Amino acid sequence: MELNDLRIFQAVAAHGSVSKAALELSYVQSNVTARIKLLEKELQTPLFYRHKRGMILNTEGKRLLEYSREILSKVDEMKQTFQDKLNPSGVLEIGIVETVAALPYILSSYYRKYPNVEISLKAGVTDLLLQEVIDMKLDGAFVTGPIRHPLIEQVEVIQERLVLVSKADTFAVEDITTKPLLLYNKGCGYRGRLESWLKVEGIVPKQIMEFGTFGTIIGSVAAGVGMTIIPESAIKDLVASGTVYSHNVPEPYREITTIFIRRKDSYLTSTLQRFIDEIVARTSAVETPH
Incomplete structure (x- = not known):
C-alpha cells in the first residue's frame, strides 16, 4: 500500500466520484479506479457502495477514512518537523466565524513576516469548525468560546x-x-446566546430565517426583513451611518469571547506557532493602555 493510494481514496470519498477525484488530482480516471481496486484487494474488503451517480463509503470505507486521516496527518507532521523554523512555509488551514474583528490585523502582520505561508480560510459556525479541528481537517479555528473539550487547546482573542x-x-x-429573526445556521455561538435568553424570557420568535453569511444577514436587516444578533464591532460603521440600529442584550447573554482553538495532541508546526504568536501579540496590544 502506498501513501498516495490513501490520498486518492480520500479524494474519491470526499467527492463521491472517481471522475471528480481524478480531476482534482490531475490523474486519468482509469488510474484512480485501479488504485481504489488495488486498495480494496489489499484490505480484502469493498470500501464503497457503487451506484449510477457515484460512490458512497460503506462501513469499512468509513473506518479506513479515519485511519487514513491519522496516517497522512502524521506524515505531514513529520515533514513539517524539518521545516525551517525561522522561515515557515506551506499551507495553514484556518476556520473562522465570519465576524472576527481582529482577524485582518492578525493576517496583515503575519503575511508581512512570513510571506511564504499560504493561509486558507474556511468560514463556518462554531460547532462545525470545532469538529473539523478535532477531525484534523483544520489546523485551527477562530470560534465563539469558551470551549470545553479534552482535545482542545484555546487562546483568547x-x-x-x-x-x-x-x-x-x-x-x-x-x-x-x-x-x-435572521440568524446563522445552528451551531452558531451568537445564536445559542440569543436562544438561551429567549427561552428564559418564555418568548417564541415569529420566525427564524437561517443564512450562511454575514453580508446576507446584515443586508436583509438593513432592508427591514427582520432582526439579528451580532458582535457590536461588526456593525459599528453601519450604526454610525444610520443604516441599522443596535440594541442592548441583557447580562449574562451579551458578553462573548472569540477564541482560537487547535487540537492539543497534534504536532505544533512552526507555521502554526508563529500564527498563534501573532494572535497573542495582537491581544496584548489591545489590552495594553496607551
Whole structure:
C-alpha cells in the first residue's frame, strides 16, 4: 500500500466520484479506479457502495477514512518537523466565524513576516469548525468560546458585546414575536446566546430565517426583513451611518469571547506557532493602555 493510494481514496470519498477525484488530482480516471481496486484487494474488503451517480463509503470505507486521516496527518507532521523554523512555509488551514474583528490585523502582520505561508480560510459556525479541528481537517479555528473539550487547546482573542440589530431605532423584546429573526445556521455561538435568553424570557420568535453569511444577514436587516444578533464591532460603521440600529442584550447573554482553538495532541508546526504568536501579540496590544 502506498501513501498516495490513501490520498486518492480520500479524494474519491470526499467527492463521491472517481471522475471528480481524478480531476482534482490531475490523474486519468482509469488510474484512480485501479488504485481504489488495488486498495480494496489489499484490505480484502469493498470500501464503497457503487451506484449510477457515484460512490458512497460503506462501513469499512468509513473506518479506513479515519485511519487514513491519522496516517497522512502524521506524515505531514513529520515533514513539517524539518521545516525551517525561522522561515515557515506551506499551507495553514484556518476556520473562522465570519465576524472576527481582529482577524485582518492578525493576517496583515503575519503575511508581512512570513510571506511564504499560504493561509486558507474556511468560514463556518462554531460547532462545525470545532469538529473539523478535532477531525484534523483544520489546523485551527477562530470560534465563539469558551470551549470545553479534552482535545482542545484555546487562546483568547477578544472579548466583545453582542447586540440586537434592526432597522427600527427602538426595540422591545416582544418585537421578536412580530419580526423574523435572521440568524446563522445552528451551531452558531451568537445564536445559542440569543436562544438561551429567549427561552428564559418564555418568548417564541415569529420566525427564524437561517443564512450562511454575514453580508446576507446584515443586508436583509438593513432592508427591514427582520432582526439579528451580532458582535457590536461588526456593525459599528453601519450604526454610525444610520443604516441599522443596535440594541442592548441583557447580562449574562451579551458578553462573548472569540477564541482560537487547535487540537492539543497534534504536532505544533512552526507555521502554526508563529500564527498563534501573532494572535497573542495582537491581544496584548489591545489590552495594553496607551
